Amino acid sequence: MLNVETRHAIDPETAKTFDTEKLRRHFHVGDIFRSGEITLIYTHYDRMIVGGAVPAGKDLVLDEVKPCGTPSVLDRREMVIVNIGDDGQVSADADYPMGRGDMLYLGMGAGKVTFSGGGRFYILSAPAHQTYPSRLIKIDDAATVDLGSQATSNERTIYQFVHPDVMKSCQIVVGMTKLASGSIWNTMPAHVHDRRSEAYLYIDLPEEARVFHMMGEPDETRHMVLKNEEGALSPSWSIHSGAGTGSYTFIWAMAGDNVDYKDVEMVSMETLR
Template sequence: MLNVEIRHAIDPKTAKAFDTKAMREHFHVGGIFREGEINLIYTHYDRMIVGGAVPAGKRLELDHVKPCGTASILDRRELVVVNIGAEGIVTAGTEYKMAKGDMLYLGMGSGSIEFSGDGRFYILSAPAHQTYPSRLIKIDEAASISLGAQETSNERTIYQFVHPEVMKSCQLVVGMTKLKNGSVWNTMPAHVHDRRMEAYLYFDLADNQRVFHMMGEPEETRHLVLKNEEGAISPPWSIHSGAGTGSYTFIWAMAGDNVDYKDVEMVSMETLK
């Protein structure tokens, strides 16, 4: 079963007036991992698609997605699959066996996609202008950066999978951040990047724990309270940062004008309100 939700872009002035219900309606990502289903959110932020597929012993096919306006989703798009569950299989011409934490890049024109096995597959897609080779990327093939410190509660390792230092893509840049024991903050100090939107997915979070995801303009911040396997759609004008009540890992994905990971505008702690 395929379900597609459409999210329209929201400007910062409009977002200032949102209450909690409206914030969650427009920016919260939840309920995308349902057994036997593919659930997608088609956003109007750089036409990014975020979603989930949980075969649960079945075979699920992703092909025609009406909002894309093409016969098959990858006719004019590239796509990344991240397995956040047990071992599973993704087939797109070639069969790819994916362990937890593996990322699979599928280039434009790869055809229909089939999900099977016991995996829980996180899906990310953006428009593409040319075809780059499909590739399965393991964590030891990713570029890594260690940032933060225990003293500031943000010691973490950033793993860059779909990234210029690892492979070529049209506009998707995707990675995973793992926090060290005792650290709770990710991406703090915060930043914005007006040329690219971003999507977060938090996982490996205990059922009784939560992440407080910070967003909004630096001087007009808001937050979402997220549980395991939930995330946030972050507009280009918004900060994106989070603090957890327990340990967690998160996947970040960007799409927009460039693939320059360092193209950001830092936000000082004095600016945040």
């Protein structure tokens, strides 16, 4: 079963007027991992798609997605699939066995996508202008960057999977950040990047744990309270940061004009409101 929801873009002036319910309606990513189903959110932020597939012992096939306007989803798109569950398999232009934490890049034209096994698959997609080779990337193949410190509660390791330092893609850039034990902050001090939008997914949280995801313009911040396997859409005008009740992992994905990970505008602490 395929479920597709469309989210239209929200400008910062409109976002200032939102209460908690409206903020979550437009920016919250939740309930995308439904047993035996594929659930997608088609966004108007750089036309990025985020979603989930949970085969639960049967094959799930992702082919036509009506908002894309093509016979098959990858006819004019690239895709990254992250397994956050048990061992599973994704089949497209080839068969790709995937363990927990593996990421699979599928290039434009790779065909319909079939999910099977015990995996819980996080799906990310963006429009593509040419075909790059599909590639399964293990965590040992990722480029790593260590940032932060225990003293500032933001000691973390960034794993860059679909990233210029690892491989080529058209516009999608995807990685994973793991916080060290005792650290709770991600991406602080905050930044924005006007040339691309971003999506977050928080994982590895205990049932009772939460992340306070920060968003909004630097001088007009908002927050959403998120639990395990929930995330947020982050427009190009918004900061994206978060603090948890304990350490966690999050998957970040960007799409837009620039794939340079360091192409950001830092926000001073004095600016934040």
